[in-house]
Amino acid sequence: MGQIGTMRRRVERATAIVVAAGLAACALSSCSAGPAPSSTVAVDTGTRPNQDVVALPTDRAxxxxxxxxxxxxxxxxALRRSEVPGLAVAVVSHDEVLYTNGFGVRDESTGAKVDADTVFQIASLSKPISATILAKAMTQDPSLTWxxxxxxxxxxxxxxxxYVTQNITVGDFFAHRSGIPTGGGDDLEDLGFDRNYILSHLSEIPLxxxxxxxxxSNFGLTTGAExxxxxxxxxxxxxxxELLFGPLGMTSTSTSHADFLAAPNHAVLHARIGEDDFQPLFDxxxxxxxxxxxVSSNVRDLATWMQLLLSDGSRDGSAFINSDPxxxxxxxxxxxxxxxxxxxRxxxxxxxxxxxxxxxxxxTLSHSGAFGLGAATAATLVPDLDLGIVVLTNGAPVGLPEAxxxxxxxxVMYGHQSRDWVDTMHGFFAGFNAPSGDLAxxxxxxxxxxxxxxxxxxGTYTxxxxxxxxxxxxxGRLRGALGPTGATTFDITPWNGDTMAYVPTGENALPGSLSSVVFARSGGAVTTATLTYLNRYPQIAEPSGLGVFTRQR
Known part of the structure; x- marks a missing residue:
């Protein structure tokens, strides 16, 4: 039996174990009992102590x-408070879809409504789906492991x-322990480079x-999958x-952006402009x-995927994915x-x-996804309750799906909201919508x-x-061009001598972003140009050196 099944099948419910043990000890030693406690905390015990949890306020159903x-x-x-345009939700147990629904609109400019069939871009919620696909591949080929x-x-x-090249495993990439810094490869994607170019240039990134x-690391995980x-x-x-979408009947799910755009009922991205205005500005x-x-999908398909996980990899009563991987x-x-x-914690x-x-x-097993240009998603499974929920939205990340x-x-677990989750999550995600760059x-x-x-x-710099x-x-005005075809263009404007300014673009450079271009000289002639925004990763203090371009002519 897999670990999820074990957690789902709790053996017994014990209430106030410590109190009962104390009373038993007193009886054996003829001690006098003190006043009985006015209340106790109910605990559900599992087959092992590390499965014990605070009991639900009532029965599960x-x-x-x-x-x-x-x-x-x-x-x-929550939609009213956040101003996010639209949302879809599904709630499941391993053998039943308990709830699906859509709320709000999939496009502010048309007013088209969201329903349970609306296809959303799910962003990083793709990662656990990809892990499921790899687990299926490992089921088919037992010589392949994490x-x-x-x-x-x-x-x-x-x-x-x-050393890392020779020893890194598929699992290392999927656990984000490769050493590739957060943002490595994303910066190339923002400029329009394709997957092959990005993966072949990861060797340039200091680990x-x-x-x-x-x-x-998005492109670390992508490397493991590839x-x-x-x-x-x-x-x-x-x-x-072949391995997941087809066999599970996930007909609205794809890893192709063209498929997403071709879906008649798809949710348009809405970027956040100011505090509470969301507009469909970007693709x-x-x-x-x-x-x-x-990955793009709808909540019906994702409900099927969640049920697979809650069933320990079984589908319609038969093993579909080996429980080990x-x-x-x-x-x-x-x-x-x-x-x-x-x-x-x-x-x-x-x-x-x-x-x-x-x-x-x-x-809890969970993942969120977000595109700063206008999508936010979240899913959580609680195995011992045999319960899963997924929420998809078409607004920039402000914490709504997580809330x-x-x-x-x-x-479900406590019979009330433990805090104002809309406010809490909004604060947590505040930085996700902030402009970037050293001059912002x-x-x-x-x-x-x-x-x-x-x-x-x-000149030309490389x-x-x-x-x-x-x-x-x-x-008299300078202009820069980057990317595989030079399609990413920007003005380079005066700031302070050989230090100038430009507006970076892409998902990770939201409106208001501004960064420096530092030209350096040798013998009076300009020899390098450093794009500061491209020369640093967010969690690393030292410059990467990757954003230093050497003049060729």
Missing amino acids: SAITAALTLLPSQIDE STPAHTLMPGLALADP QPFRTTYQY AVAASRGQSWEQMSK RDPDAEAPAGG LNQALSAQIVSSHAGDLDQ PGHYGFGINVGSAAGGRV VVQIFLDE GQSPPTDAAASAPASDYV SAYFGTLTVTEAG
Whole structure:
């Protein structure tokens, strides 16, 4: 029996074990009993002590029914407070879809309504789905495991450290312990580079300590997925359909952005403008990182996927995925967030999924997804309650899907909301909508001017990682161009001598972003241009050096 099944099938309910034990001890020693406690805390005990949890306020069926009754009005209120345009939700147990519904609109400009069939971009909620696909691949080929060295599956794999290249496993990539810093590869994707280019240039990125640091990496996980697909002689897209989407009947689910756009009933991304205004301004093509963030789906299909996990990999009563690789994926593999104080619980990550616990001790399996350009999603499973919920939205991340998930689970587990989750999650996600760049929020000096005529800076500059930066001049104004075809263009404006400014673009550079371009000279001539925004990763203090472009002519 798998670990989820074990947790779901609790043996007994014990109330006030400590009190009962104390009374028994008094009886044996003829001691006089003190006053009885006015209340006790009910504890559900499992077959092992690490399965014990605070009991529900009522029986499971009644708790879920009561929570589902409240859920629609709570979602309406959360949407009103957040101003997010639309939302879809599904709630399941392993053998029943308990609830599906849509709220709000899928496109503010048309007013088209969201329903349970509306297809959303699910962003990083793709990661646990990809882990499920790999677990199915491991079921078909038992010689393949989470501990398989990735280079044996993808001979061309190369990272900055030869030791890491030779020893990194598929699981290391899915647990974000490869050492690739958060944002590594995302910066290339923002400029329009495809998956092949990005994976072949990961070797340029300076690594953080291998296996001892958690660095959330879209293209690390994508590398692990691609390695398995390569070993099967398939593309990731083919493998996903063959192993999971097709057999489970997930007909509205795809790893192709073109499929998402072609779906008649799809939710448009809405970027956050100001405090509470969401507008359909952008498209986000995540094909380059499809295993990590490129899945599109609806809540009906995701309900089927959640039921598979809650059933220990069984489908219609038969084994579909071996429980060993699935349970390994759903078990903690690395500390993902260290406690800031002794009274805080740390966070853990498995292979493509967060592994945590609720306030009452119940194990939770969860993941969120977000595109700053206008999508936010969340799903949580509580195995011992045989319960899962997924929430998809079409607004930039303000914590709404996470809030709805927590509101529902609080009602089930405690009979009330333990805190104002809309407000709490909104605060947690505040930084996700902030502009980026070392000059963000600053105004240019009143006497802003370059050190030399614009023609002094014109030229072709190259970086081994980012490729070519072309600087041109027209009418005394400088303009830069980046990307595989030079399609990412931007003005370079005076700031302070050879330090100038530009507005970076892409998912990770939201409205208001501003960064510096620092030109350096040797012998009076400009020799390098450093794009500061591209020369640093958010969790690393030292510059990466990747954003330094050397002048060729």
